[in-house]
Amino acid sequence: MGADAASSSKANHTPEGHPAIPAAKTGVLLVNLGTPDTPEAGAVRRYLREFLSDERIVDLPRAIWLPVLYGIILNVRPAATARNYAKIWRQESNESPLRYYTREQAEKLAASFEGVNVDWAMRYGNPSIASRLDAMKADGCERILVIPLYPQYSATTTASVADAVFDAVKKMRWQPAIRMAPAFHDHPAYVEALAAVTRRHLETLDFAPERVILSYHGLPQRYFDLGDPYHCHCAKTSRLLRGKMGWTEEFAPLAFQSKFGREKWLEPATDETIKELGRQGVKKLAVIMPGFMADCIETLEEIDIAGRETFMEAGGEAFTAIPCLNATPEAISMLEMIARRETAGWV
Numbered sequence: 001m002g003a004d005a006a007s008s009s010k011a012n013h014t015p016e017g018h019p020a021i022p023a024a025k026t027g028v029l030l031v032n033l034g035t036p037d038t039p040e041a042g043a044v045r046r047y048l049r050e051f052l053s054d055e056r057i058v059d060l061p062r063a064i065w066l067p068v069l070y071g072i073i074l075n076v077r078p079a080a081t082a083r084n085y086a087k088i089w090r091q092e093s094n095e096s097p098l099r100y101y102t103r104e105q106a107e108k109l110a111a112s113f114e115g116v117n118v119d120w121a122m123r124y125g126n127p128s129i130a131s132r133l134d135a136m137k138a139d140g141c142e143r144i145l146v147i148p149l150y151p152q153y154s155a156t157t158t159a160s161v162a163d164a165v166f167d168a169v170k171k172m173r174w175q176p177a178i179r180m181a182p183a184f185h186d187h188p189a190y191v192e193a194l195a196a197v198t199r200r201h202l203e204t205l206d207f208a209p210e211r212v213i214l215s216y217h218g219l220p221q222r223y224f225d226l227g228d229p230y231h232c233h234c235a236k237t238s239r240l241l242r243g244k245m246g247w248t249e250e251f252a253p254l255a256f257q258s259k260f261g262r263e264k265w266l267e268p269a270t271d272e273t274i275k276e277l278g279r280q281g282v283k284k285l286a287v288i289m290p291g292f293m294a295d296c297i298e299t300l301e302e303i304d305i306a307g308r309e310t311f312m313e314a315g316g317e318a319f320t321a322i323p324c325l326n327a328t329p330e331a332i333s334m335l336e337m338i339a340r341r342e343t344a345g346w347v
C-alpha cells in the first residue's frame with residue numbers, strides 16, 4: 001500500500017489494506033426525454049425503437065403493438081422524423097436542441113448549487129440514466145436526487161424516468177439512496193419563470209398577439225380516463241399562468257399537440273386550434289409550450305415551422321413561438337429551489 005492509500009485509509013477510519021472509499025457526496029440528476037445521436041434515419045430508428053417500446057408510452061399488449069412498431073412505424077417514420085430533426089439540428093455542437101439545453105441547464109445548476117454533483121441524462125438514447133447513475137456512484141454519490149424535467153406529471157414521462165432509475169439501481173450491489181423530485185406544475189417559481197420568459201419575448205416583437213395558445217404535448221385520452229393526472233396538471237399550470245399574465249381563457253386557450261397514432265388523444269388539438277383561429281380572422285398569434293422545459297423538435301419544428309405554415313395558410317399574418325424556459329436564469333433558479341428543497345437533510 002502506498003503512502004497516499006495509507007493516509008486516506010486513516011482519514012476514512014478504514015482498516016489497513018481496505019480499498020480507498022471516496023468521500024460521500026450528494027448528486028442531482030436532471031433527466032429529460034431523449035433524442036437521437038444524429039439527425040439520420042438509422043439513429044432516429046434506434047431512438048424511436050427504444051422510446052416506442054416503453055410500455056409507459058404505448059401500453060397496448062405486446063402481441064398487438066410490436067408487429068405494428070416493427071412492421072410499419074420503424075420502417076416509415078425514421079426517415080420523415082430525421083428530415084425534421086435536420087431542420088433544427090445544432091450544427092456548431094452537432095446535437096439536438098433538447099440535448100444542448102439539458103446539458104446547459106445541468107452546467108448552470110452545478111455553478112449555482114455548490115456542494116452537490118449535478119449531472120444530466122436522457123430517458124431514451126444517450127447519455128443513458130444507467131450510465132450516469134453508475135458514473136455518479138463511482139464518483140462517491142451515496143445520495144442522488146433525480147429531477148424528471150417534466151413540470152406536469154404523467155405516467156408516460158415522470159413514472160417512466162422512475163422505472164429506468166430503479167431498473168438501473170436494481171443491478172447495483174451497493175445502491176445509492178434515491179429520491180425522486182415531484183412534478184412542479186404549480187410551483188410559483190415555475191409559473192413566474194414562464195411569465196418572465198413570455199414578457200421578455202413579447203417585448204421583442206413588432207406585433208401584439210391577439211391570442212396566445214397554451215400548447216402541451218398530448219396523450220391518448222384513454223390514459224387520462226385510466227387516472228393519469230396530466231390533463232389536470234396542464235389545466236392548473238394554464239390557470240396560474242393566465243392569472244399571472246392577466247389573460248382570459250378566451251385569449252389564451254389550452255390545446256394539445258404532437259398526436260401520434262390512431263387513438264383519440266386529448267383535445268382540442270393545437271394544429272386544429274391554430275387553423276380555427278386563422279379561419280375566425282385572428283391575424284396575430286403566439287404559442288407558448290409550458291410543458292417543455294427545453295426547446296426540441298416538438299416546439300421548434302412542429303410549432304415554430306409547421307404551426308406557423310398552418311396559421312399563414314389559414315389567413316394569419318404574424319406568428320411567434322415563445323421560447324421554452326431552457327437555461328434562462330429564471331429556469332435555473334427554479335431548478336435550484338426544487339433541488340435544495342428535495343435534498344433537505346442531505347446537504
Ligand SMILES: C=CC1=C(C)c2cc3[nH]c(cc4nc(cc5[nH]c(cc1n2)c(C)c5CCC(=O)O)C(CCC(=O)O)=C4C)c(C)c3C=C
Pocket residue numbers: 033034035036057058077081096098150154156157217218219220230258260261291292295296297298
Ligand atoms: C404514444 C406516443 C407518445 C406519447 C404518449 C408521448 C408523450 C410525451 N412526450 C413528451 C415530450 C416529448 N416528446 C418528444 C418527441 C416525440 N414524442 C413521440 C411520441 C409520444 N410522446 C414521438 C414519436 C416523438 C419523436 C418525434 C417524432 O417522431 O415525431 C419530444 C422531443 C424529443 C427531441 O429530441 O426533440 C419531447 C420533449 C411528453 C411531455 C409527453 C407526455 C406528457
Ligand SMILES: [Fe+2]
Pocket residue numbers: 217258
Ligand atoms: Fe412525445
Ligand SMILES: [Fe+2]
Pocket residue numbers: 258297298302
Ligand atoms: Fe411532433
